[in-house]
Amino acid sequence: MEMHHLLIVSVFLSSLLYGDAGITSSFVRSEWPAVDIPLDHHVFNVPKGYNAPQQVRITQGDYDGKAVIVSWVTPDEPGSSKVHYGSVQGKYDFVAKGTYSNYTFYKYKSGYTHHCLLSGLEHDTKYYYKIESGESSREFWFVTPPAVHPDAAYKFGIIGDLGQTFNSLSTLEHYMQSGAQAVLFLGDLSYADRYKYNDVGVRWDTWARFVERSTAYQPWLWSAGNHEVDYMPYMGEVTPFKNYLERYTTPYLASKSSSPLWYSVRRASAHIIVLCSYSPFVKYTAQWHWLDEELKRVDREKTPWLIVLMHVPMYNSNEAHFMEGESMRAAFEEWFVEHKVDVIFAGHVHAYERSYRISNVRYNISSGDRYPVPDKSAPVYITVGDGGNQEGLAARFREPQPDYSAFREASYGHSTLDIKNRTHAIYHWNRNDDGKKVATDEFVLYNQYWGKNIRRRKLKKKHYIKSVVADLIAN
């Protein structure tokens, strides 16, 4: 009953929100100063014991969710790279051995970063795992997703531009109360590049300890933002993404990608495509070729929900980063419309914004059709760059609100996408401040392939005929 009620309210809300005029929220928020949490704060505590594994994080390890990559750092010596795991707490039937590496960034010397693949897991199962380090071993757990199936329910969290301020902590704590099962992370992790020299590496370490309370227990699917580039010629560090790629890993080979920076996974009923705004993507580049192929591999009969992640939003009406997504829009928007992508999440702009289903694919530099128009095949574009980093909020929206913008507000928060079945998902943007609940953004997302269309009617008819036949046989 409660679910039914929620759906009715949501449908009503969505009909309001899809009306003519977009909403610019007038919510007055409170916030902590946009400065990083001091290094000696307990959120950055180093676990006790010699060479204790720290900065523990997991991510999906394969294409379909039957593998997990466990990553961590040992500070004093390499250690064993071994993870013991099993479905009964304290009784570990399996052991996997990973690899480790370390590196320098200016004069900063990193700890030993380990990546260990746990494969052949059962779906929908709770696993306990222990990272081996003698007396300092540490234990955690995670739950694998259901098997890939068109009606598999799953709740994703969406977080972007998190950083390590008290606002970031508030976002993380709010997210952890949401009941979501995995995070789609939209880039800009630590903001360590706001520091200089050895402090860059130090702040990459503190961020990973800060988020461990979530990342050790559920997968975060990573995408890279500009704060991952770390191009710092003044101290001789000119290898892009050096810190990020040493520390964070993705299952890119499983989706035939040539780079950890862009890849794809299937999880429950969703096919998630992760793109990199800061790697080449124009026609004939590796990322362009890969996306072309990957979109062809999407099977909406198996994974009805097609979700794309990128750092720079293609539709944004904030003064901050205005038009920065135009180059990727020019490269990929046509494909997103053609393939009926359900939703595209981006970060980068430190505010929240959602678009209507619009496209600008008719525009070209010699045509007169220069404005986005309503387009039922187009994705919804949602910017969730409001994790709460030290750069603060992007509070200046362009006026008047463009027609394509449905809802926008400069507050810190996160989103959840609660997929119920092949046709419906409940989307919610959660502002950190308690405020009034009605001003946050909530609606039912209908699936672009199955929802409200002929396939759904056909499916219903098929089920109806099946049940009539079953009744006849039973009688």
Ligand SMILES: [Fe+2]
């Ligand atoms: Fe960014």
